Amino acid sequence: MPEPIQVTVWGEYRHEKQNPKVADLYPEGMHETIAGFLREDSNLEVRTAWLDQPEHGLTDEVIAGTDVLVWWGHMAHGEVSDEVVAKLKARVLAGMGLVVLHSGHYSKIFKSLMGSTCSLKWRESTDKERLWNLMPSHPICQGIGEYIEIPAEEMYGEPFGIPTPDELLFISWFTGGEVFRSGATWRRGHGRIFYFRPGHETYPTYHHEDVRIVIRNAVTWARPTVNIPDACPNVPPLEPLPEDPDADSRSHTSHK
Ligand code: ZN
Secondary structure (H helix, E strand, C coil): CCCCEEEEEEECCCHHHHCHHHHHHCCCCHHHHHHHHHCCCCCEEEEEEECCCHHHHCCHHHHHCCCEEEEECCCCHHHCCHHHHHHHHHHHHHCCEEEEEHHHHHCHHHHHHHCCCCCCEEECCCCCEEEEECCCCCHHHCCCCCEEEECCCCEEECCCCCCCCCEEEEEEEECCCCEEEEEEEEEECCEEEEEECCCCCCCCHHHCHHHHHHHHHHHHHCCCCCCCCCCCCCCCCCCCCCCCCCHHHHCCCCCC
8 A cells, every 4th residue: 555645725714704695615624525535536535724823833843744735725825824924935946736726826935936916707607617528538527528618607718827837737728718728737736736726705616526636636636756865965076076276266156
């Protein structure tokens, strides 16, 4: 048996407390719904954390013990501490996987790792969404047919202010005519990142079976293969070097 993948599902957990419609759809919070369908995979060990916990539930111990972080935030991106974001970014660069959902496109952690605006067009209306599966052979697309259809969702439209993805797995079409790069991967340092668009809080999207399959697949795909914290060491040579006539003049210089 492989070691289980340690997953932390992070939710903002504010809409659920303020909007009865969201509370009806996600009585325990969106993070618990997402954690619930991830737990259907016995290879995943899943915990949850949310904004209003001390350190947003992301203590050093939790961050160090997380293989893959799933992130849903929307109305309170600005309340996420810069210190916690810096720690999360360092963990991704060292190897931790990151799955960013829906409005997480504007989260501090995603924007910082992308280095771009991450802006888009949006509309909360009666659009249907059809996500076309562009890479059926990709691990994240296993179990998904030609497309995923979501009867009602918020629209996100291009241009999406992201760097060109390493892999583009899904493109969405909306009734209103817009299209959007809805499923995309990047590597940053040793970490793998997947962005997945669906999941506006007032629609039952995280109860949709195909959406659940994609997120479960993504968590397994994003698992770390290494953990290499950042370092910039001064090192001795592997082989003897010729004598250095300028050694004295160099002895006090340092790159650090
Ligand atoms: Zn939304």
